[in-house]
Amino acid sequence: MFTKEFTLPTEEELTVEEVNLSSPALRAAAFHLGKTCERENNEFMLCREEEQDPRKCLQEGKDVTACSLKFFRSIKKTCLEEFNQYARCLDQSSKDLEYRHCRNTQSIFDKCVLDNLNIERPEFGYFCRPKVISTLREKPDLHKPLEFPDAPEPMPERSPNNKARYGSRSYWMQ
Incomplete structure (x- = not known):
């Protein structure tokens, strides 16, 4: 059996202050938080996609966590009472935390967020638009194949004239 040596991050590397909020509170701030921490979040997601190794x-x-904490602070x-009213409305309006019941x-x-923090709520569909992300990180070698040491042997290739034993599955109806 082939074993590959790797190191795990230390406890100190993994320990960060958490954003300890409920789902309604996170939903209430989601659009503004996404807009405020967009650069950090995009950088993190790009890193995860390119590196294929969360340790990196x-x-x-x-x-991302630091930006979120700064935003919520x-x-x-500035807008604690308005934020709490909105989060409370989302929590009590329905089991699905639907926005439509809490438009007021x-x-x-x-x-309040626009007046005090100068953060405008992004328009509908903003986060669905394709974006080009520029980064200062080095581009990883994307052509290096992934190694799976415990992977099973691949299935043998099937020849074109090797037909199914009891007929073809694509013609099962008459």
Whole structure:
């Protein structure tokens, strides 16, 4: 059996302050948070996709968490009451945390964030648009094949004139 040597990150490398909020609170701030921390989040997701190794993206993950914490601290300083009303409405409106029931509290929260933090709520579909992300990280070698030491042997290739034993599966109806 082939074993590959690798190291795990230390406890200190993995320990960060967490964003300890409920789902309604995260949903209430999702659009503004996504817009504010877009660069850090895109960098983290690009790293995860390119590197195919979460250990190489620890710093980018810490940057996302730090940006989120900074954002929520600024919300707490400036728009706490509006934020709490909006999150409470989302929590109590339905089991699916639907936005449509809370448009009034949403508009009050959006106005507070715009007036105090100068963060405009992104328009509908903003996060679905394709974007080109520029990064300062080195481009990884994407042509290097992934190694799976415990992978089973591949199935043998089937010859074109080797037919199924009891007929073809594509013609099962008459």
